[in-house]
Amino acid sequence: MNNIKNIAVLGSTGSIGTQTLEVIQENPELFHAYVLTAQTNADLLIAQSLKFKPAYAIICDEQKYPLVKQALAHTAVKVRCGHQAICEVVTEKHIDVVLTAMVGFSGLEPTIAAIKAGKDIALANKETLVVAGELVTALAKQHNVKILPVDSEHSAIFQCLAGEGHNEIEKIILTASGGPFRGKSSAFLANVTREQALKHPNWVMGAKITIDSASLMNKGLEVIEAKWLFGLTPEQIEVIVHPQSIIHSMVQFTDGSIKAQMGLPDMKLPIQYALTYPHRVRNEFKRFDFTAYPNLSFEKPDMESFRNLKLAFDALDRGGNMPCIINAANEVAVAGFLKDEVGFLAMSDVIEQCMADVEFKETPTLNDYLNTDKETRILAEYLIKHNAPNGVNNLITK
Ligand SMILES: NC(=O)C1=CN([C@@H]2O[C@H](COP(=O)(O)OP(=O)(O)OC[C@H]3O[C@@H](n4cnc5c(N)ncnc54)[C@H](OP(=O)(O)O)[C@@H]3O)[C@@H](O)[C@H]2O)C=CC1
Ligand SMILES: CC(=O)[C@@H](O)[C@H](O)COP(=O)(O)O
Ligand SMILES: [Mn+2]
Structure with missing residues (x-):
């Protein structure tokens, strides 16, 4: 056969x-x-x-x-x-x-x-x-x-959940590297360049996700992705910054026990696991050496300087087509940032303005999503082109 x-x-x-x-x-x-x-x-x-x-x-x-x-x-x-x-x-x-x-x-x-x-x-x-x-x-x-x-964090959670009952999940803990600007203030972020933002500390990835990682929007998108993949409430999703990207994410169960999935940052492992699931297949990928990483560390995400993560949690709370709105606005804002037309902080301004202005749909159909995506892109592009004149004067920092 x-x-x-x-x-x-x-x-x-x-x-x-x-x-x-x-x-x-x-x-x-x-x-x-x-x-x-x-x-x-x-x-x-x-x-x-x-x-x-x-x-x-x-x-x-x-x-x-x-x-x-x-x-x-x-x-x-x-x-x-x-x-x-x-x-x-x-x-x-x-x-x-x-x-x-x-x-x-x-x-x-x-x-x-x-x-x-x-x-x-x-x-x-x-x-x-x-x-x-x-x-x-x-x-x-x-x-x-x-x-x-395939996403490394979600693969980690998926692997931690193998053999566990859904009712036994207390929460998941999504790890974030913090990106190239971890620990930086808003004043610093206001002037960062495309080249700086494209230097992810741990992963080599496409341009769009690399900018998302730098702005913490990647983690915001992953929070929403996790909700749907694992059937969680927003309260069951915690984000923690782990600069080394060795623990790819964790699950805490109702008895307080925590399982983590770990390994060197290499996407070939989650890709292979998704393709071979439910089996594991031997490979020659480089193995993790604990003694080479004596200082694994953890800190809270800074949602005031990195507003995108907060906006994503807000979109998740609002539900309906709101995550579709932040996604489209973010795609346009990132493309603008990559073309040097939008400042780093202004990406959040564009997203926030689109969340306020695009028509909210509580129970969208596929057609509604397609229309929301189009409508949001038009607004986001307008805001960028006209330097956001509709109530967000001076917020676009470039
Ligand atoms: N890279 C990573 O490590 C990770 C990526 N992801 C996710 O995986 C996805 C891919 O990311 P990544 O591989 O980094 O991205 P890349 O930019 O490296 O690659 C994107 C691929 O999609 C094609 N493509 C781009 N735009 C379109 C479009 N409008 N229609 C059809 N095809 C298109 C590109 O073609 P062409 O080459 O011709 O432009 C290319 O083949 C993203 O959703 C990202 O968030 C998730 C976790 C980790
Ligand atoms: C490899 C992968 O899954 C990316 O989504 C990665 O996690 C990005 O890293 P941060 O968003 O945590 O910086
Ligand atoms: Mn990821």
């Missing part, structure tokens, strides 16, 4: 995508990369396709489509183009697992399509659950589909 799992790697040219392909390459008897996708990086998508021989290669950027099509013309790889093509191909009958490693809101619709087709999801794209966690987790339940966390 052929037990090889066919994996659709959405976002194969990115940080998680390339590490997923390394895991697949190291375990050819277990996995085949069945679908590869990229936004614009045609050269890497072509190289990956020649190496991994997927059934499909999908490029979203229309202008790059002819290049990819021509390069793969003499192979068996079927080349497709566009976001809609991803939504269609993920339903293909030979696919076993869809690993979602694209950035931002773009992960939502392909994930929904895959769930409806009964595919298990290895979820790196946390924004999917931030935007529409209630809808997506309900769909997964309805279609008897597993959502397996």
Whole structure:
């Protein structure tokens, strides 16, 4: 019998995508990369396709489509183009697992399509659950589909919960590195640059999540992601800063006992675990040496200087489409920061203003989420372009 799992790697040219392909390459008897996708990086998508021989290669950027099509013309790889093509191909009958490693809101619709087709999801794209966690987790339940966390903290919690009852969870403790600006004041943050923000102390990741880590929005998104993955109340989710990123997160049970999952910061482990779950597979990843880390430390997050984390908790409390609003506003603000159009602190101003102004929906449908996302982006872009004239004068610091 052929037990090889066919994996659709959405976002194969990115940080998680390339590490997923390394895991697949190291375990050819277990996995085949069945679908590869990229936004614009045609050269890497072509190289990956020649190496991994997927059934499909999908490029979203229309202008790059002819290049990819021509390069793969003499192979068996079927080349497709566009976001809609991803939504269609993920339903293909030979696919076993869809690993979602694209950035931002773009992960939502392909994930929904895959769930409806009964595919298990290895979820790196946390924004999917931030935007529409209630809808997506309900769909997964309805279609008897597993959502397996790839995000390191959620993988840690998932591993700590193995063999434990849901009613026995008192709380989870999400660890945060604190990012490159840990301990810095608002006055310092007002002037930080893109280059400084892109230097994460422990992880090498894509640009968007790296800026999110620097602003603590990544932890805010992860709080919301955790709520939906593990069915928790906001009071059951605590964030603690752990600068070494060795404990990837913890669960405290009703008897006070705490389980932690630990290891060197390396995303290949959570990626591999999501793909091999419920089994563990031997590998050659570097092992942790306790004597090399005599000073593991912990501190409270500073939610006054790093307002995004507080805004994310507020959005979680408000519910409805509010997390979708913060996600869209944040995506626009981060893109603006990366283009040097928005100051570091002003990212929180844009998000806060969008939370105040975009129409609130208590029980949103998928259409509501799509509209909220669009509406929020328009407002956030307007605020950035016009330096936030609608009641937030002078708050945009750049
Ligand atoms: N990197 C990490 O260690 C971790 C990442 N995550 C999450 O995983 C996801 C991916 O992050 P990461 O790998 O760092 O990101 P990268 O920016 O490195 O890679 C993103 C991938 O998605 C593609 N992509 C970008 N925009 C779109 C779009 N609009 N539609 C379709 N595809 C798109 C990119 O294509 P192209 O290369 O052509 O631009 C690339 O393949 C994010 O949600 C992130 O939060 C979670 C935990 C850890
Ligand atoms: C590797 C991973 O899962 C990232 O989400 C990472 O956790 C970012 O680190 P911080 O957000 O804690 O700085
Ligand atoms: Mn994480």
